[in-house]
Amino acid sequence: MKRAPSLSSLVPRHWRKPDLGFFWQLIIAFSLITALTGGGMFVAGRVAFTRLESIVRDRFSPARLWADRLASTYDRQGSWEQVDALIDDYPCGSAWGPWDEDWQVDYALAASDGVIVSASDEERLGQSLRRWETKLATPIVANGQRVGFLFLSPFIRLEHGPLSVAEHALRSFLTAGVIIGAGSLIVGLILSRGMSRPLIDLTKATRAVAAGDLDARVPVRHQGEVRELTVAFNAMTEELARADELRRSMTADVAHELRTPLSVIQGKLEGVLDGVYPATPDHLEPILEETKVLTHLVEDLRLLALAEAGQLDLERRAIDVGDLLQDAHVNFGPQAADRGVTLVLDVPSELPSVMADWRRIAQVLGNLLTNALRHTPQGGCVTLSAMPGVGTVEVTVADTGVGIPPGDLPYIFERFWRGERSRSRMGGGTGLGLAIARQLVEMHGGTIRVTSTPGEGSRFRFTLPTI
16 A cells, blocks of 8 residues: 655655754754854943943043133133132032933042142042043143143942942943843753753653663654664664564464473373373374474574574585585475475576585575475475575575465564464474574575565575675
8 A cells, every 4th residue: 555645745845844963953052052142242242332432431521621611710810729619610510520410420630740639539639649540630721731630530429339430331241241141041941951852752761661661662853863863762662572572472482382292292191101092103103203393393492592692603615506406406306296396496507606504504495495395286386596696696496386475474584483373283384494594594694585476476585695
């Protein structure tokens, strides 16, 4: 059945969310926070220093105005006497300029020699201006001569105490910085939450799996490496669940396979011991046959366990695949004739040699030929062939039997798989042959696969690397 297209596939590619990796998500997040913080601080700095510039401009404008006014006063009086009265009579009620009423500016008026003749702090009268105050003071010039200095303190006195102009601007700057920092922190928390959410989900799912919940899955909602990690985790949990199910099934299958021969052995032996059956070959032979079945099952399980663990020793040597197939054709010819099935050998004259264990590959062929002959009706045909590939030799066992239902193909190489749901041995063995064949082929560095059409037959292929 054709699969319906997903919603994401219907969205134009240029409209889709870009597939950004976790590295680039971090870069973008840090860049955004840095840009927000830096840009905000820049704006706050501009505002603060604009304010500072305005304050300084407002301060020095009245300083120049009062310096000119004081120069006129000195020109009229010829001295600095009664200059305090002029300062106190400023019409706006503020000492030195059109500032807010809460602002008061400390000042010092000095004569040409630097001695203070008037000041907001009376204790400084008669003292000299400090060197740095002289540099910041505004010269007072009358008739082309410097007659004094007007110094306005860089400290503005507010109601709550003295504050420098720079401190006032810095306080505004820091206030804006705190607001911007808080905004950046909120943005950072939001971005961090978005990036850490999938990791939190993965952690919860991992703990659930560790606790035995193999159905735990993580929603795939993100892009980049996080998406790949989520998909890999979900695939891992699915494989774990499948392995756990196989383990449970294997336990049940082993118990099932052991139950029948053990029941036969127990029944026959109890009958002999109770005198129901005489200890004759006719009654002892079934017991021997069932012990052989048990021995074969145990050997197959041991071989499969060793192969899956990679502990099965292989006696590799250069072998001719044509000779191997010819030997299998001779060995299985009588069995095919007894079933009324034609066994065909189709091997090219020259095939490259492969490095393999003759006995193990012969075992793979034996398992495949046994299954093919078992499921091919009388008058059918089983073909054993080989052909060279790119660095490999491909061996094929094809039959014209009943075929395999499509729903069974994914499980054909699983342990204890058999087409008979009743688990009867009337049509097959233990169900380990194909699982062993797959493990042996993969241990040689090859692959094995199957194609089948119900009612027409099956075709098993496996490859072996050439020398």
